[in-house]
Structure formats: structure tokens, C-alpha cells
Amino acid sequence: MKQLIIITFFLMSSVVLVAQPTFDLGIKAGINNSKVTFRASEYNSESIVKAHFGAFGRLGWGRIYVQPEAYFSSKGGEVFEEGTPSERAGRFDYNNIDIPVLLGVKVINGGMANVRVMAGPVFSVMTSNKIDGNDLLNKQYYEDNYFGYQYGIGVDVSNFFIDARMEHGGELYKHPTLDIDGKNQTFMITVGFKIL
Template sequence: MKKIAIVLLFTSFLIPAMAQSPINLGLKGGYSNSKLVTDMNAINEGSVDNYHVGAFARVTLGRIYIQPEAYYSSKGGTLEDMTNSLPEAVNSFDLKTIDVPVLFGINVVDKGVLKVRANAGPLFSFFTDKKLNGNSFNDDTIKDNYFGWQYGVGADFMFLTLDVRMENSSGDLYSGPYIDSDVRSKSVVVSLGIKLL
């Protein structure tokens, strides 16, 4: 009984301290739905469900904050040629990346232990593994990194964080023959995090 009382007492002091600290560090992970998109009408774009895990830091300056993150992410998709003009009708992509977004945000609602946030910022993404199934693409036709953007909303409750974001690459990921069109990455990212500091 004494141990439980000590833990509850410690937690009652820790949570307000975490809520008031201008610097937070934590771990996060979650679900993502991603696909590759082109501007070609004859290509059918398919999405895949994946995951991400990593860490974040947040520096709060009044109502605004800066939040750099780094996480390992699985993404990809399918591109299906509806005209069969490509060497293989369906090409699937299983891509692994290290993603480094730097988000700038504002606390829209700040009620002590509950915060509702909006944020946006640049994303730097580096491929660590590229598995492609299809004759139109191979490892050499997908670039090694790309620049993009993330934007979305989030909420904090005590030491827990929840984020829902859109992610778009800003440059062409494809550098090979057969397709005279930009190929870009697009994702919906949902993550749950815990503040350790």
C-alpha cells in the first residue's frame, strides 16, 4: 500500500512538471497509409498500409512550438498501367525510409493537461531499403532521398500525444525510362506518442 501511495504521489508531482516544461522529449509510433501518385490518367494508383516508429523533441515558446522528429517508416504503393503499355502492368513498391520532419506549430486550445495543436513543416526523407516488384522500375530508378511537407493536427493529454498528418513529397522520386511523368509519394500518418521528459 505504501508503494502505491509513493507512486501516486510521485506521479502527481511529475505530470504538472512535464506539462509546464518548455522542452519535451518522447517516443512515437503508429499507422500510415501511403501511395505513389502520378499525373498520368492511364495509371491506377494503389495504397498500402504501413507503420512508423521513432522519437520527437518539442520546444514550446508560449503558444507556438518547434517539433523536430526522426523515425523509421515503411511506405510504398502500387502503380497499375491500365493500357498495358508498360513492360509489366502492375508495379509494387515496398520502401523503407528514415523521415526527419521539422514542424512549426501553434497550440489552438491550451487547457493545462489538454492541448489541441495545428502544425506544418518540411520533411527530409532518406531511403534505407527499396524493394520493387515489376519490370518498369528497379532500385536505380527510385532516388535515394526526397524533400516534402507534412501538415496536420494533434492533441496532448498529460504525457500522451496524438497526431494526424498528411505528407506529400515535393519532387519526382522517379529517375528512369518508360514513364514521362513525375512520381510522388503521398501518405496519411497517424501516430501515438509518450512524453518521457
């Protein structure tokens, strides 16, 4: 009898949990501090500041939530050969549609104010690319799309939130013969507003 009561309680709790999810939908925008790191030691890179904007959804059950997003993001970096003066630097610019799917946990669940941690994969589709400066790189070797991952922390206050995230992307520049493949690395600060 005791086991039956425990099983019944567990099933009822599960039904309530599944039956009462929360859902938020909103818009977001922020800044990117991004750079492209290269495998070859003779290539150095420095970060540049760009922007991103888009939309997000958040489906939650208690402290746990899943947050899919879609946003336009500009990234890039300054690139130069080791030992060359900084005025010879090339600029590496590209635009993406980024689609992360993050799993998050509210570590402080205060109702109107929450503190969250999140992590998950991101799929990026390149929409444009450009290289200015010297001939270190060739824009034809950009990848059209690539996978990466993000992780970070966020704070909710009423319908507003602010997130700080780190993104490590896959190979977005792959040369067929030279061993200089480049990867994206971006720190993002985002402000968002929940519409629903």
C-alpha cells in the first residue's frame, strides 16, 4: 500500500509538472566581442566589437528551461602575421544567422528576479563575409555553416533580462592546403525583453 501511494504521488507530480510549463517569447539585442583564432602559430588575432539582435523562446518547468533562439550576428577580428607591424593587419568580418538551443537552470528562483546558468549547441549559417587588408587569407575558404557551443549566466528582472555568454565556434575558415584553419571565439552581452 505504501508503495502504491508513493507511485501515485510520483505520477501525479509528473503530470502536474508536464501539464503546467511556462512559456516566454521575446526579443534580444547586444554586443559581441569576437575574434578568429588560427591553428598556425604565425597568425595572431585581436578581437573587435560587433552587434547581434533577434528573438528567443523559453519553455520552462520549475527551475529547468529550454531556450531556442534565432538572431543575426556580426563577428570578426583583426588578423596579422607575427612580427609584422599592426598597421599591416587584415580585418576579418562575417555575418551569421545563429541558432542556439540552450538548456538552463535557475540557480536562484525568486519569482520576479532569477539568476540562471545555461549551455548548449549553436548552429551558424554565414550570410556574408569580407576580408580587408593584406593577402593573408582568402574569403573563398569561409565555411557556409558550422557548429559551436555557448555557455553563460543570466539575470531576469520582471520582463527584462541580461545574459553574458561565451561562444566557441567550429571551423569557419578552412584552407584546403595550408594548415591555418580558423575558429570563432565570441563573448556576448545581451539585453532582452519578454513580450509574452
